[in-house]
Amino acid sequence: MNQTASLDLPLPACNPWLAHSVTIDRITPEVAGVSTYHLRFVDPEAARNYRFRPGQFNMLYLPGVGESAISLSADPRGHVTWAHTVRTAGNVTQTLAKLGVGGSLGLRGPFGSCWPLDQAMGKDLILVAGGIGLPPLRPVIYEIAARRDEFASVAVLYGARTPDTLLYQAEYDAWRKAGIDLHLTADMSGAGWNGAVGVVPLLLDRLPLADAARTQVWMCGPEVMLKYTVKSALRRGIPAGNLWLSMERNMQCAIGLCGHCQLGPEFVCRNGPVFPWNRMAPYLDVKGL
Amino acid sequence: MPPWFLEKACLQDLLERLRDRGYAVIGPTISQEAICYDEIHTIDELPRGWTDVQQAGRYRLQRRADESLFGYVVGPHSWKRYLFPPQATLMTADRTDGGWSMQAPVEVPPRYAFLGVRACELAAIRIQDKVFLEGPYVDLVYQARRERCFVVAVNCTQAASTCFCTSMNTGPRCQAGFDLALTELPTGFLVECGSDAGSELLASLPVREPSAEELTAAESAREQAVHQIQRLMDTTNIREDLLTNLNHPRWQEAGERCLSCTNCTMVCPTCFCSSVNEVADLGADHVRRERVWDSCFNLDFSTMNGTPVRNNVASRYRQWLTHKLASWHDQFGSSGCVGCGRCITWCPVGIDLTEEVAAIRGDVR
Numbered sequence: 001m002n003q004t005a006s007l008d009l010p011l012p013a014c015n016p017w018l019a020h021s022v023t024i025d026r027i028t029p030e031v032a033g034v035s036t037y038h039l040r041f042v043d044p045e046a047a048r049n050y051r052f053r054p055g056q057f058n059m060l061y062l063p064g065v066g067e068s069a070i071s072l073s074a075d076p077r078g079h080v081t082w083a084h085t086v087r088t089a090g091n092v093t094q095t096l097a098k099l100g101v102g103g104s105l106g107l108r109g110p111f112g113s114c115w116p117l118d119q120a121m122g123k124d125l126i127l128v129a130g131g132i133g134l135p136p137l138r139p140v141i142y143e144i145a146a147r148r149d150e151f152a153s154v155a156v157l158y159g160a161r162t163p164d165t166l167l168y169q170a171e172y173d174a175w176r177k178a179g180i181d182l183h184l185t186a187d188m189s190g191a192g193w194n195g196a197v198g199v200v201p202l203l204l205d206r207l208p209l210a211d212a213a214r215t216q217v218w219m220c221g222p223e224v225m226l227k228y229t230v231k232s233a234l235r236r237g238i239p240a241g242n243l244w245l246s247m248e249r250n251m252q253c254a255i256g257l258c259g260h261c262q263l264g265p266e267f268v269c270r271n272g273p274v275f276p277w278n279r280m281a282p283y284l285d286v287k288g289l
Numbered sequence: 290m291p292p293w294f295l296e297k298a299c300l301q302d303l304l305e306r307l308r309d310r311g312y313a314v315i316g317p318t319i320s321q322e323a324i325c326y327d328e329i330h331t332i333d334e335l336p337r338g339w340t341d342v343q344q345a346g347r348y349r350l351q352r353r354a355d356e357s358l359f360g361y362v363v364g365p366h367s368w369k370r371y372l373f374p375p376q377a378t379l380m381t382a383d384r385t386d387g388g389w390s391m392q393a394p395v396e397v398p399p400r401y402a403f404l405g406v407r408a409c410e411l412a413a414i415r416i417q418d419k420v421f422l423e424g425p426y427v428d429l430v431y432q433a434r435r436e437r438c439f440v441v442a443v444n445c446t447q448a449a450s451t452c453f454c455t456s457m458n459t460g461p462r463c464q465a466g467f468d469l470a471l472t473e474l475p476t477g478f479l480v481e482c483g484s485d486a487g488s489e490l491l492a493s494l495p496v497r498e499p500s501a502e503e504l505t506a507a508e509s510a511r512e513q514a515v516h517q518i519q520r521l522m523d524t525t526n527i528r529e530d531l532l533t534n535l536n537h538p539r540w541q542e543a544g545e546r547c548l549s550c551t552n553c554t555m556v557c558p559t560c561f562c563s564s565v566n567e568v569a570d571l572g573a574d575h576v577r578r579e580r581v582w583d584s585c586f587n588l589d590f591s592t593m594n595g596t597p598v599r600n601n602v603a604s605r606y607r608q609w610l611t612h613k614l615a616s617w618h619d620q621f622g623s624s625g626c627v628g629c630g631r632c633i634t635w636c637p638v639g640i641d642l643t644e645e646v647a648a649i650r651g652d653v654r
């Protein structure tokens with residue numbers, strides 16, 4: 001460490017803080033306040049090398065405004081543009097929403113853990129999502145659709161506040177055709193809605209299970225939704241070790257160095273965002289942790 | 290390697306030999322009625338003849354009866370402000386015709402020589418090494434400074450009432466992690482060498498072999514510090530005791546006293562939390578991303594979707610203490626506390642973590 005010989009070392013080339021320049025190739029308006037931005041790398045080498053695993057996220061950077069953690073909602077087999085589905089919230093996401101096609105921003109990533117696809121092969125899989133919790137699971141849906149034979153039954157349980165805020169409605173037919181059993185619910189009904197009304201965990205309460213012991217449940221959404229989904233799953237006899245969830249905390253660095261995303265002993269950015277529920281269980285019920 | 294002896298008047302040679310080698314020497318000086326670390330050019334800037342008197346919520350300088358240069362304990366500064374600077378540029382972005390162009394900052398990292406690093410501070414540097422250098426991601430700002438630094442440790446020959454390094458197994462004796470380590474005696478310094486860079490420097494200094502009396506005197510000076518340490522923190526099973534008591538009423542009680550002022554986190558030599566700010570020119574065409582120290586005591590620190598997760602002081606105090614003493618073990622394989630006592634001294638309301646831990650564990654047993 002302390003050697004005169006090494007005083008003027010060159011700085012290492014790999015810098016996790018350095019964003020790549022990307023442009024908005026296409027924008028898909030999803031529902032009110034939510035759009036999918038298809039981002040393209042400017043640097044051809046970055047474009048060639050970029051890969052991610054379902055569940056991972058990027059830091060999207062709007063210079064002069066700030067960075068936000070945004071999950072990839074893209075097809076992991078894609079290789080030209082990378083989809084990010086973003087709900088307009090505060091400064092960063094509002095600035096993003098004002099950029100049109102061709103707009104320039106920064107991207108660094110991918111970061112974090114991924115959904116345990118390898119462990120789910122040959123098993124029954126239930127994906128549970130609430131509201132803006134679906135985008136981080138969409139890469140899983142793409143992946144399953146491409147490798148459907150490798151899984152037993154696959155169900156997607158998805159809910160939003162109102163029917164018109166359900167994301168990706170244009171894709172539902174394709175998912176169903178690919179052999180995915182899709183169940184939808186809305187907290188409040190609306191015109192023309194003949195799906196279920198109520199919170200997402202109720203869908204799980206009612207879902208027939210072929211074999212609870214070999215069923216995996218992966219979930220993403222508000223923490224209350226996660227809590228009740230876990231309760232429902234455990235009640236249905238699904239082993240605690242088969243439950244996985246994606247967590248959210250304030251993030252500044254995404255590399256476990258800024259301290260913001262801590263939840264008990266975990267750095268959500270680095271050890272998560274996808275965690276086995278067992279690891280989160282001691283901390284989820286503690287208020288203000 | 291046996292120790293050497295450097296006459297007091299020759300300490301200036303040590304400074305100059307370091308400066309010859311291109312180091313900026315950072316050492317203790319008196320500033321704003323406290324002993325702070327700053328760049329020094331001569332040994333006359335050292336706090337000769339001063340000591341610090343510390344207790345919970347209180348710090349005061351006092352004249353010593355002798356002319357010791359290092360006759361104090363620790364002040365509000367720690368070396369982290371040089372290795373992990375309070376402000377650092379992470380990246381720049383410039384608007385071009387082809388969109389934003391992002392660049393890593395170009396900097397000539399400073400070469401620091403630290404003079405007067407205590408044993409607990411060596412341990413704190415070791416802990417920050419684990420955080421910034423030994424995880425899956427390396428912090429380049431820290432790494433550039435750390436790899437280039439030279440460490441001159443100074444063994445404590447006295448302790449403050451707030452010190453508990455013996456409980457944390459970090460001191461008061463400097464064991465490793467230094468290039469040179471000094472023990473101050475009235476006439477000079479016993480010098481131990483801890484690295485090749487240290488022996489290279491030592492070879493340029495007018496040192497001689499110490500006498501048997503000098504060796505004994507240094508030993509008993511160091512022993513004096515051990516004997517003065519009064520404060521204890523029982524760390525047996527501390528991780529489990531804290532993490533299984535997240536709803537203990539004591540958190541609420543501490544939260545009522547704590548002002549959430551962030552002092553404890555700023556003075557702590559291991560706290561590493563930070564935030565990133567955007568610094569733009571007027572036209573917003575040239576932007577710098579600047580990392581600044583942050584604190585888990587700030588309300589905004591945990592804000593998600595416009596609402597702070599830790600929305601009361603008790604939850605923030607609990608986050609700080611459980612991170613420092615419990616979850617640090619999960620994350621980095623050791624405690625995050627080295628027992629330097631700074632957070633006790635600089636807490637305006639005198640909250641003492643050793644007392645808080647004892648209170649929480651008292652109910653556990």
Ligand SMILES: Cc1cc2nc3c(=O)[nH]c(=O)nc-3n(C[C@H](O)[C@H](O)[C@H](O)COP(=O)(O)OP(=O)(O)OC[C@H]3O[C@@H](n4cnc5c(N)ncnc54)[C@H](O)[C@@H]3O)c2cc1C
Nearest residue numbers: 067068069070071086087090091092093249250251593594
């Ligand atoms: C792992 C992860 C994945 C995410 N994926 C998506 C996604 O796919 N789509 C989506 O719309 N949103 C996602 N979010 C939430 C998204 O990061 C926030 O909505 C966004 O940062 C808000 O930024 P803002 O500047 O617009 O809002 P402001 O309220 O102005 O936030 C200011 C800053 O605080 C931080 N911050 C605020 N809210 C959050 C939050 N919920 N999570 C993390 N940091 C926050 C960010 O640094 C943000 O720039 C994800 C969050 C995490 C942690």
Ligand code: SF4
Nearest residue numbers: 557626627629630632
């Ligand atoms: S927690 Fe307090 S005693 Fe421990 S290292 Fe930090 S400042 Fe020193």
Ligand code: SF4
Nearest residue numbers: 547548550551553636
């Ligand atoms: S414990 Fe003391 S120093 Fe720390 S934030 Fe609270 S009042 Fe400030």
